[in-house]
Amino acid sequence: MPQPKHTPELGEIQETLLIPLYARAVETRKRRGMLHDPRAVEMVDALEYDFSRFAGARSLVGANLRTLLFDHWVREFLTAHPSGTVVEIGTGLNTRFERLDNGTVHWFDLDLPDVAALRRRFFEDTPRRRILSASVTDPSWTQAVRDSPGPHFLVAEAVLIYLDEPGVRAVFDLIAGQLPGAHLALETAGSRMIDRQDTHDVLAKVSARMRWRCDDPRSVEHWRPGLHLADTCSFTALPDAVRRELPLAYRLLLRAMSTARRRDVEAYRFNVFRFD
Numbered sequence: 001m002p003q004p005k006h007t008p009e010l011g012e013i014q015e016t017l018l019i020p021l022y023a024r025a026v027e028t029r030k031r032r033g034m035l036h037d038p039r040a041v042e043m044v045d046a047l048e049y050d051f052s053r054f055a056g057a058r059s060l061v062g063a064n065l066r067t068l069l070f071d072h073w074v075r076e077f078l079t080a081h082p083s084g085t086v087v088e089i090g091t092g093l094n095t096r097f098e099r100l101d102n103g104t105v106h107w108f109d110l111d112l113p114d115v116a117a118l119r120r121r122f123f124e125d126t127p128r129r130r131i132l133s134a135s136v137t138d139p140s141w142t143q144a145v146r147d148s149p150g151p152h153f154l155v156a157e158a159v160l161i162y163l164d165e166p167g168v169r170a171v172f173d174l175i176a177g178q179l180p181g182a183h184l185a186l187e188t189a190g191s192r193m194i195d196r197q198d199t200h201d202v203l204a205k206v207s208a209r210m211r212w213r214c215d216d217p218r219s220v221e222h223w224r225p226g227l228h229l230a231d232t233c234s235f236t237a238l239p240d241a242v243r244r245e246l247p248l249a250y251r252l253l254l255r256a257m258s259t260a261r262r263r264d265v266e267a268y269r270f271n272v273f274r275f276d
């Protein structure tokens, strides 16, 4: 007998987690997809939600490319620090641990209480992997992370852009104070992206809106001493290690995007900051 589907009851911003989840499921169902995520397919099938509103959207491809880039950064971190700690901030129903677990990493999945509760339907805590139920702006989550072996790599994929700038600054201050030496991977959305989001092919289908406008991630370095932009790129210049693993069709698509839509593509950047 098929299990009854679960209707997710999520706040406005929290609902956005269904976009990258659906993107990974769609990609997995393709014959030549860029990633393979059977858990995402399972979760999409288990949820009562009208995913068809996102069907065919081009930015699903972008969501998956972003995921592969963040995977790449976490993989690099784990190569250098196999027993370090990774924190997936605003994890949604992300499956990065499933893709990257090396048998020794310590891992936290942090999200707001309604998402943490949804996540617990699909994922169990283990001695090396735990769900934390809190807002990223609430200092309480940092204690468990501080107690976990360093160094610490924090990933906030498609999360902080939904906060306003003072909220993002508060998160940076919190990390600087509580987790010195940590790295934080996140994206920045420039004006060309923020100003056009009402016509964006998937964001227009949900109520949440991006609020943090950042035209130049280097400007963030001035927020506080000891903050360094360690890496930054856009879809037009993904690291070779990511690009060469892509199916040919996607490599060609990236090449076309980097000429035809360069200014739009450059407005969305992926960054790693280091907190010294």
Ligand SMILES: C[S@@+](CC[C@H](N)C(=O)[O-])C[C@H]1O[C@@H](n2cnc3c(N)ncnc32)[C@H](O)[C@@H]1O
Residues within 6 Å of the ligand: 013, 014, 015, 016, 017, 018, 019, 020, 021, 089, 090, 091, 092, 093, 094, 110, 111, 112, 115, 134, 135, 136, 137, 156, 157, 158, 159, 162
């Ligand atoms: C677009 S989804 C991204 C989910 C996940 N990072 C992924 O790539 O699949 C945004 C996520 O950020 C979470 N989020 C938004 N504001 C948050 C906050 N203040 N604290 C923790 N998580 C937050 C949402 O609940 C949601 O899961």
